[in-house]
Amino acid sequence: MTIEARFPRRETLRDGRFWLLCAIVLLLAASFGLPSFRSKANGVDLLVVVDITGSMNTRDYSESGHPVSRLEHVKASLRAILPDLPCPARVGLAIFTERQPFLLFEPIDVCGAFAPVDGAIAGLDWRMAWEGDSHIASGLYRAIDMAHEVNADLVFFTDGQEAPPLPASGGPEFTGERGAVKGLIVGTGGFALSPIPKFDAEGREIGFYGVNDVPHENRFGPPPADAEQREGYNPRNAPFGSAAAAGTEHLSSVREPYLKALGDKTGLGFIRLEDPPALLKAILAEARPHPVERERPLRPFALGLALILLVALYGVPPLWNRLKQLRADRFSTLAIWRKSRA
Amino acid sequence: MSLSFADPQLLWLTPLAALPLLGGVLRRSAFPSLASVPVDGLSRLISLALTFTAVATIGSTALALAGPRRGGELVEKIGDGAETALLIDRSGSMNETFAGRPPEGGEESKANAARRVLQDYVRRRQHDRFGVVGFSTSPIRMLPLTDKMDAVLGAVAAIDRPGLDYTDIGRGLATALSLLSEDAGQSSRVLLLVSDGAAVIDPKVQQTLRTTFARTRVNLYWLFLRTANSTGISDTPKPGEDTPQAMPERHLDIFFKSLKIPYKAFEVENPGAVEAAVAEIGRLETHPIVYRERLPTEDLTGFFAALALLSSLALVAAKIFEAGLFTSSLPLGLPEAARPSRRRAA
Structure with missing residues (x-):
């Protein structure tokens, strides 16, 4: 005797797994028809300016136990963070010596053209310098103008050592609008004084700068206020005193207070370069939010939800049964054990 | 697949x-039991x-x-193209007009003209790989050889910014050659020198350049943006003045000719002639190149x-x-x- 039954059976309709399966089918079907939604992502626009003057050759960083120069460390750090910049990441590159930055290329999207940007950073060399002076403040102000022109945030790598030293009257004044260009000054170098390598005309290293190789005082402009107390002071013939200036300008360390002051004056942030992750964090913290609308398809969400439900459907019951079984086994073992004791 | x-x-x-x-x-x-089934x-x-x-x-x-x-x-395809090193003069005089004045009004400086024409050239040369070297007092590698057109255009866009001091053409040439020789491909290599003047090349550097040119096998083009009333390539020397110091352009031309490599100089004196010269380079450089396409x-x-x-x-x-x-x-x-x-x- 057979009973003509209708499908689905009532038990099926009462079975949660049936409805779970239906939900999965709906989700999978929906994954074909879902529209994209627009989300905002933050890209970055950076103008990276790297100081390539002589003091940047000072070897006071170490990488895997070897001393490396500041310039090499800057290059390695930049190349390390390049892949981690959020897309679209437009990066322009400029080098700085004397008193102006020299633009190598205008900002280009690293996400689309990684190899040339990476290669250009790797190719940075102190030999590209067209002059030995480094008037950091002037260079920074012009770099700020340049960043404004190419509509990017500034990342300025320098050790802050003005060569020749600033005159007693102080450095040039910043005439731009404070904070109009956002960005970061990255101080490079150690806190201890280190010798600066010296090179001959052919580019071969020939030792270090000695105390007599560099000027220690800038004698342009009016003399400092304490000049009258100096030995051999004469208002007309020796306004800076008669003794040669002594100092430590032939040695180099990161001039952090000076760079911080420059940052305050111009509205830029400051960080001392240590490891790449900290640099990346600081850059992203200082960079202007640069929202880019991105179309993001909803399909992965539908598919992901379907997968979660599928795993719940097929994974949870066996797990549940196994747990129940284990408990039952334990109880029965307990019961047998008790019985045996009794 | x-x-x-x-x-x-x-x-x-x-x-x-x-x-x-x-x-x-x-x-x-x-x-009760599956065995009963x-x-x-x-x-x-x-x-x-x-x-x-x-x-x-x-x-x-x-x-x-x-x-x-x-x-x-990536599949390899064969088309027309070359590996081109753009060697660009970034001395201060490039920011002046062909008349030797700072540009005023709608006037175009030599660097402006070079930038505009080179951008067109780069856009038209779909299969070329470009590298860019700037030179003034020292050579500056601006961009390694790449087929990413955006990057090349970004570097070419930077060439009409304020220039630097002098013109050290010898080291600039050496840098551009080293850029080209890094790639060991079989494609034809082009060195396109854009400058508004020349300078004396140190004899020692000349010797190095000779051997490097011979080894690298490049086609050399010199786009000479001549300023009015300045010495040029084709000037006939006055007696006693035929020295590299007095006539650096003429002697650079003589040096290039003595290299016995495919070489052509374009002496242009206005922006229109720059376009014509670059168009001719485009016509001359139609060698097969193996390029990769995704x-x-x-x-x-x-x-x-x-x-x-x-x-x-x-x-x-x-x-x-x-x-x-x-x-x-x-x-x-x-x-x-x-x-x-x-x-x-x-």
Whole structure:
């Protein structure tokens, strides 16, 4: 005797797994028809300016136990963070010596053209310098103008050592609008004084700068206020005193207070370069939010939800049964054990 | 043909496809002993098929999540093109007009003209690889050889910014040559020198350049942007003035000719002539070059999602037509018949 039954059976309709399966089918079907939604992502626009003057050759960083120069460390750090910049990441590159930055290329999207940007950073060399002076403040102000022109945030790598030293009257004044260009000054170098390598005309290293190789005082402009107390002071013939200036300008360390002051004056942030992750964090913290609308398809969400439900459907019951079984086994073992004791 | 994934790390989810092997989605029925049920081949088959369908559903959903796609390989093709090093004079005088004045009004400086014309040239040379070197007091590698046109245009766009001091053409040439020789390909190599003047090349550097030119095998073009009233390539020397110091352009030309490599100089005195010269270089440089092109990719997410949808539909169908040992039509749930159910045990 057979009973003509209708499908689905009532038990099926009462079975949660049936409805779970239906939900999965709906989700999978929906994954074909879902529209994209627009989300905002933050890209970055950076103008990276790297100081390539002589003091940047000072070897006071170490990488895997070897001393490396500041310039090499800057290059390695930049190349390390390049892949981690959020897309679209437009990066322009400029080098700085004397008193102006020299633009190598205008900002280009690293996400689309990684190899040339990476290669250009790797190719940075102190030999590209067209002059030995480094008037950091002037260079920074012009770099700020340049960043404004190419509509990017500034990342300025320098050790802050003005060569020749600033005159007693102080450095040039910043005439731009404070904070109009956002960005970061990255101080490079150690806190201890280190010798600066010296090179001959052919580019071969020939030792270090000695105390007599560099000027220690800038004698342009009016003399400092304490000049009258100096030995051999004469208002007309020796306004800076008669003794040669002594100092430590032939040695180099990161001039952090000076760079911080420059940052305050111009509205830029400051960080001392240590490891790449900290640099990346600081850059992203200082960079202007640069929202880019991105179309993001909803399909992965539908598919992901379907997968979660599928795993719940097929994974949870066996797990549940196994747990129940284990408990039952334990109880029965307990019961047998008790019985045996009794 | 190759399969790749947009998010390969999501492939770690595919082992979840083994979950259905632990049990199915059908109801279990208590039955005293399976031994009392005759073996039924069809039931076995259907049970296996359902397990397999469930595996396929989870598997293809996980694969679809990983963003599978086909294609995208690099293929080598042959077209017209070259590896070109742009060697660009960045001395301060490039920012003046052809008349030797700072540009005023709508006037175009030599650097402006060079930038505009080179940008056009780069855009038209789809298959070329370009590198850019600037030179003034020292040579500056601006961009390594690349086929990314955006990057090349970015570097060319930077050449009309304020220039630097002097013109050290010898070291500039050496740098551009080293840029070209880094790539050991068989394609034709072009060195395009854009300058508004020349300088004396140190004899020692001349010797090095000679050997490097011979080794690198390049076609050399010199786009000489001549300023009015300045010395040029084709000037006839006055007696006693035919020295590299007095007439550096003429002597650079003589040096280039003595290299015995394909060489052509274009002496241009206005922006229009720059365009004509660059167009001629474009015509001359039609050598075969092997370039790589990426095949278009085809997104296979839809395919795998459809597969998951079909197999999940089959599972729903199985669930809909699920019977039980005890049909609900009998209020007491008594065994109606002892025939084996197709969906006896999941």
